[in-house]
Amino acid sequence: MRRADRLFQILQYLRGGRLTTAAQLAEKLEVTPRTIYRDVAHLIGSGVPIEGEAGVGYLMRDGYDLPPLMFTQEEIVALVSGARILQSWGGTRMAAAAQEALVKIDAVLPQEARPQVGQVNVHVMDGIAQHGHWRDYLDRFEAASEAKIRLRMGYADEVGQQTNRVVRPLGVWFWGKVWTAVGWCELRDGFRMFRLDRISALEELDRFRPLKGQTLKDFYELGAYRR
Template sequence: MRRTDRLFDIIQILRDGKLHTAQQMADRLEVSVRTLYRDMDTLVASGVPVQGERGVGYMITEAITLPPLTLTAQELEALNLGLAIAAEVADPDLKSAADSLADKIDAVLPQSVVAEADAWKFAVYPFADAARGFAQMPTLRAAIKARQKLRITYTAKDSAVTSRMIRPLHMEYWGRVWTLTAWCELRSDHRVFRLDLIESAEALPELFTDEPGKTMADYLKRL
């Protein structure tokens, strides 16, 4: 398994909000505890809101308060994303400004949100990887709001390309990794898709309504 895929899987394990020990996650992912510790250090450094320590366990938190402002999750995502974009550009003045702004933000953020300023400037995945999913965001957000089915072309971990009809339910952001939780008609089950692996997304004329077992609430219960 590629390291990027394993990091993504760790996030999926932690998103249930429960405490997971390194040994439990290492056994599930079939890696050593030492490798799992390195992965957790990487996730924390990338800005994923992980709380915990070696020998105790890890869990994801959702603290997003920025004194004297209170940010929504979407606003914090936009701020993080904007800094990431500015830090990647060739303009030295803009890059310097992004670094300086990241330092100022880090100075007032709660420790549980971002461990250090560098977490805003560097992440697990190259920016180009995250950027590949940007083109799909307007279509995905509109479909979630309208409760409209989508047809997507998706590249799986084994590089297999599939065409799927899905019910888009929720988008999330994890340190430059955007994900879409959906009900997949092909698999007859919930699936979490990485946006950077969605090659295309087409809105279909068919709308959907809540059905038992197919909602976001049902997915969270399973976690």
């Protein structure tokens, strides 16, 4: 989690004047209490009226709030529609994050704008609910591409032949009905695109360093994804 996101979360937990300890915040945000101490000190230094101290707890009195977010109607439609698409077609963690994002957007919108969120008439049919493993693999492949972690996976080609691959993940693509993962395949010594519904197993290995000729930029320059 980025620090900016963590600071925002701390403010949300402290709203309403509830005494919250650094240990409780650390558990919720999956960081150490020492990190919470530094973050709270930063917020106080920025002028946020947080009271308390380390070892006792912190609270923020009623009356302080973040400036309301201002979106146009078109922007609200875009945000809600995108979140609903991810809830139905994204990974498990993506879907949960999309739902949380909608809650946060609704919480910080001005009172007069909140009804617009529920009035967005863009709806999405759940097309992959029966294929739950897609969602898990989507989350894991996306996270591995961000963290630069090699993956070992079982994969079936279009005729059902099973192979074991070691892949350096580069990202995931959505084609309207199916997700594909792109990576440098060590078995084939080249770029490959893998349909997530054909992956039978996925295991994290070690970290890798991007090599010249094996990066996402190189993949785009080849134009293989357009074929």
